[in-house]
Amino acid sequence: MEIWNRHFECMDRNELKQVQNERLRETVERVYFNVPYYRHKMQEAGLGPENINSIDDLSKLPFTIKNDLRENYPFGLFAVPMSEIVRVHASSGTTGKPTVVGYTRNDIAIWSEVMARTLTSAGATRNDFIQIAYGYGLFTGGLGLHYGGEKIGASVIPISGGNTTRQIQLMHDFGSTVLACTPSYALYLSEAIQESGINRDDLKLRVGVFGAEPWTENMRREIEEKLRIKAIDIYGLSEVIGPGVASECMEQNGLHINEDHFIPEIINPDSLEVLPEGSVGELVFTTITKEGLPLIRYRTRDLTRLSFEKCRCGRTMVRMDKCLGRSDDMLIIRGVNLFPSQVESILLEMSEIKPHYQLIVDRVNNLDTLELKVEVEEEFFLDKISQLESLRQKIQNNLENALGLSIKVTLVEPKVIERSEGKSKHVIDNRKF
């Protein structure tokens, strides 16, 4: 079994703890002296860097949430001057503003390192052809996999998302051996391949690294059967670094977290207390090597549990279960984050409608679909088909531009949308994973 960085990935846990202690101390100093937001929060809690000596002191530190990034949009939480930032990425925020993250040259090197570990744990080497069908751009998926692929010396095909016909053709012509995309797209591809007339035997696919959205063991089996590959789960979030925070090994029994860079905790999302090993709770990360945007106790809102038991692969890094739930209302549609409150704030900006709406999420032919039903109120009801139609189109355009997702907007009669106890049910998710 190939391991990219034995020194760290198989480190004795006592030694690892010393590494973490030292890196945590450095990070706390870095944020205390360079990020006013963190300095204030620590001072409010009566803390200085001298109070944090080891990871046992982690629970003394304040949490960071997505809203803190939003309130300090765009670069307020960066710990270095912008001249040191060589890359920015962005993902969806809870309302209109995206969540912005930044990387120094060193951070990019760290990111490439953890991605190299991710790809290696899936068995990828310099002899592989990696087809990266994650989106390239502000989203961290495409470029994250890209730098990891180059780091291990593989041949990277930066095809990005979409254009399924071309994906299949190049997969065949170039002989791709590793596939990187969302799990639902992998299923979609598997059926497109069957319909394309290209024989699966003529494809060289061997393994896939899939993430950016939740997926079950059932889906994994289906992908493995249909594509005849091994399907490896990878996990990350742009605030922590992007993909590369954790990944499964060939045992497919939990995702190893790169603890020498990101310290995980599991908390009770309501009481905020830290929970013992094995308890299901909200995953929290503290970055201990990032320079550009170090984060202290960042609440991911993902629900999972940790296991420190040594893995058969030889890695000593703690494992987390597949994430299957969230402790907030965020949706993931085709790998893209969506908060219902974003939709609401976009509708509120339009004076022609009232935000009486419902979002319906479904999965058709393995692809997530999104429909928005908007009630037509009397004062906005125009007796002209073309005007109603252009209103409908305008709502659709505004949403698609803001969310980066294609969405179908349907006008409906008032009171169609269920209200229970005066509160409208804004989201219906019909997907069953």
Place this chain on the structure above:
Amino acid sequence: MIIHQLSVFLENKSGRLTEVLEVLGKENIRITALSVADTSEFGILRLIVSDPEKAKGLLKEQSFTVNLTEVISVIVPDEAKHYAKILRILSDLDISVEYTYAFSSGKKSVIILRCSNPDDAIKALKEHELELMKASDLYKI
């Protein structure tokens, strides 16, 4: 001369039109004329009824989105050339007709028109000695 036509927003779901008609039927509202403009997504039901204000209230109670739209009504012999004449008069004066529908009663046709400018339309048609119906007469049919 201004007729108040009922306009009702309908989702493209089966049973919606039936429900509107049942609501009106219960209170014995009579329907003089009816048309449906539709897209694949939704439709607008347009009705000339015996009591438009009452009908509007009834439908609103049932949570329908309703409005009253101003239209005009012309009565002519039921030959196509007369219909064409009306439209020619209006188009010559650049009065745009958003939509129109018609029905026959005996040897006469009643033409309903939604114009961008109803007052100008009424004036133009009167000048050509065309007979415009009063609302009260139309609702009685």
